[in-house]
Each structure stands twice: as structure tokens, then as C-alpha cells.
Amino acid sequence: MVPSKESLSFQVMVLVNTGTDFESKNTNGISHFLEHLCFKGTKKRSSNLEITQVLDNVGGSYNAFTSDEITGYWAKVASKDKNLALDIVSDIYLNSQFPEKEIEKEKGVIIEEINMYRDIPQYYIWDLWHKLLYGNQPAGWSTLGVKQNIKKFRREDFLKYHLNQYRSKSTLVVISGNFHKKEIIEKIKNGFENMSQGERQNKIGTKEKQNSPQVLLEEKKTDQAHLLLGVRGINLFDKRRYALDILDAVFDGGMSGILFQTVREKLGAAYYISSIVSYNTDYGFWAVKAGIDNNRLETILEAILKEWKRLKISLLAPKEITKAKNYLYGKIALSMENVHEVANDLSYQELLKKKIETPQEYLQKIKKITVSDLRKVAQDLLIPQHLNLSLISPYKDKEKLIKILKKNF
Known part of the structure; x- marks a missing residue:
């Protein structure tokens, strides 16, 4: 309540x-x-x-x-x-x-x-x-x-x-x-007094196995190439999610984020582009979703992968980390203005985790994350063998896409 x-x-x-x-x-x-x-x-x-x-x-x-x-x-x-x-x-x-x-x-x-x-x-x-x-x-x-x-x-x-x-x-x-x-x-x-009592039937655990970059290409005549590019992530219970949330805020923290600035402002090659971190109880992923110029698909993939690779190789500057933490703080503060949105967030936690983490507790953990924590989670997740691309586009050369993923990550 x-x-x-x-x-x-x-x-x-x-x-x-x-x-x-x-x-x-x-x-x-x-x-x-x-x-x-x-x-x-x-x-x-x-x-x-x-x-x-x-x-x-x-x-x-x-x-x-x-x-x-x-x-x-x-x-x-x-x-x-x-x-x-x-x-x-x-x-x-x-x-x-x-x-x-x-x-x-x-x-x-x-x-x-x-x-x-x-x-x-x-x-x-x-x-x-x-x-x-x-x-x-x-x-x-x-x-x-x-x-x-x-x-x-x-x-x-x-x-x-x-x-x-x-x-x-x-x-x-x-x-x-x-x-x-x-x-x-x-x-x-x-x-709810007459509700059926007891437990529901459980789900079968999700199995994950991947040893090299994968591409799923759906050839279709479209004016844009619609894609999801990303890596396998972590589940809802993984303590690394605080560091991953900060990394994602560095990567896609509004219009001044790396992703928007690289693909939309510098390259002028997309209208919609964003990154998504998804946490389920036994799996997760980190992905970029975009609609981009069909004729510049290869260039844009290389640009996104280059920026992700930078997060893995280079230490983030203190000002980038501070900006990302402030971004998360501000987003949470704004979400708490809506009582129903607060209820939605807390209820999902209760149902899936059986435990509620208050916004204040979450932000305290965000505050403690160091540059080393960020680099470690980037190195853990941003690996070539877990890289994936799904694509809807007239583009036909699946093997070339796989080569681009391998070469640039």
C-alpha cells in the first residue's frame, strides 16, 4: 500500500x-x-x-x-x-x-x-x-x-x-x-476471501549458452534498419546491477549520453535510439534499440561497438561517473512524484524478489560504486562471445555482420 x-x-x-x-x-x-x-x-x-x-x-x-x-x-x-x-x-x-x-x-x-x-x-x-x-x-x-x-x-x-x-x-x-x-x-x-490457496506451478529455469557472436536477420523491405544490439546480462538478484545501472546511464543518460551524441548528433543517422537494461529473475540483457539509415548500417554498428569497447578498456573519468549517478538520482526523484508509479515499482520488487529496496537504499548503493566496480562489470559483460544482433532490414549479408561484431568488439 x-x-x-x-x-x-x-x-x-x-x-x-x-x-x-x-x-x-x-x-x-x-x-x-x-x-x-x-x-x-x-x-x-x-x-x-x-x-x-x-x-x-x-x-x-x-x-x-x-x-x-x-x-x-x-x-x-x-x-x-x-x-x-x-x-x-x-x-x-x-x-x-x-x-x-x-x-x-x-x-x-x-x-x-x-x-x-x-x-x-x-x-x-x-x-x-x-x-x-x-x-x-x-x-x-x-x-x-x-x-x-x-x-x-x-x-x-x-x-x-x-x-x-x-x-x-x-x-x-x-x-x-x-x-x-x-x-x-x-x-x-x-x-479475495474465496481465492484458490497455495502456490502456483513453477517455471522451468532459463538456460543460456553462447560461444560466439550471433545474428538473426529478417530480410524485409523497410525504409529503416530496425535493430537490437547487445549482450547477455545479469539477473535481478545480481549485486553487479548497481554498477550496470551507472554504466548504462553513462552510455545513455539522456540526449547528452554517449549513444545519442554518437549516433544521432554526430552521425545524424537515427531518429530513435536508446539502451535498455533488463533484469528477470534468472536472466537479463543489456541492449541498444534503434531505427537507423539502411545505407549506413555497418558504420553505425561499428560506432556503437567502439563506444561499448571504450567502457571496457578505459577507466571512466570522475565527471562521467558523477553525471551518471546524478542522472539516476534525478530520475528516481521525479518518479517518486507519482504515487502510482512508486507503487508499481515497489510491487514488482515484492512479487519477484520477495523483498523491497527503497529508493533511498538503492541510491546509497549507487553512491558507493567505484570506477573499479564499473570497469569490472564492463569487462564481465561486454565480451564478444555474448554479443547479439537482431535486425529487420533489406540488408542481406549475415556473414558480414558477424565479421563486424567480431572485429569491433
């Missing part, structure tokens, strides 16, 4: 520790499909309209999401409507009926969602990236699933998955905004 008397709004979010990483080959896509179906009718509200109209009538915002390890349902309303939001979110989470007719209709919706993602390179590049890094295991599969699975899912599949995964010890109810704690606790107890 993250209360704020000054807030005019109230948000309830229910998270379950399940997602794509908990699926099998035959059930890939079921987590996301089930999330859709939770808006199709409950015992109390028989249709999508009965669920959505009451929230629309009070100007509420609501949605759901599915990721590798978390599925979530949320509603945000004016504080006076908090009981309504809590009732609806708990209802769709616990009491969805998964009507056969709605399942058949939603198959078409999800297949079109898959088609949409395939047509948008900025989205589809992520599927290629996960496939390249993790291959034929849950971490390498698309959250949306594959069409053959979507077409064959039946009501019994959703009932079984919901029973196995949506259980008390894998569920977290998150409340933020303007509310009275004692009153809300009672409401939560009443709303």
Missing part, C-alpha cells in the same frame, strides 16, 4: 507471478489470451460491456498486461470511486467465466494483434531478440503466442491455467493513492 492524502485518485492493481516464462510449447500464448478473457464476463457481470461501462461512467482508466513473469490487472479512478474499482478488479481476477463464444471471437482479435506486431518492426524486433538469445524455451517465445496455439485453445485450457497459476501465494494486491488503510484492508479481505 502506498497512500497519499494529497492525491485525488485511487488505483488498485492485482499482479500474479506468471506469464510467458511459465508456459510450455503447447500453451505458449495462454497467459496473454487469458488476460484478454478476464474482461469478457464474470459471475456478477455477464459481458464486457457490464465490466467496462461502469468504469467509463466515472472516467476511470483500466487495463491489463502480460509479460515474461508478471500478469497484471488495474483500474485507476477518482478516490470517491475506490470501492467500485476494487470490486471490479477483484471480480475479473477471481470470477471470470471464459465463455466459449467469447473465446472463439477473441481468437480473431489476438491473431490480428499478432499480425499487427509483425507489421511494426519496433515491436517485432523484440520477438526476434528473445528468440536469438534464448531459442526454443519460454524466455525465447513471444508473449502473444503462435497462431496454431491460439486457434486450438479451449475453455478447459483456460480454467486449468487459471486454477494452477492464479493462486494466493502468487498474487499481490497493490493499492495506491487516496484511501483509508483500515477500510481498504477489510475490502480486500472480503473481495
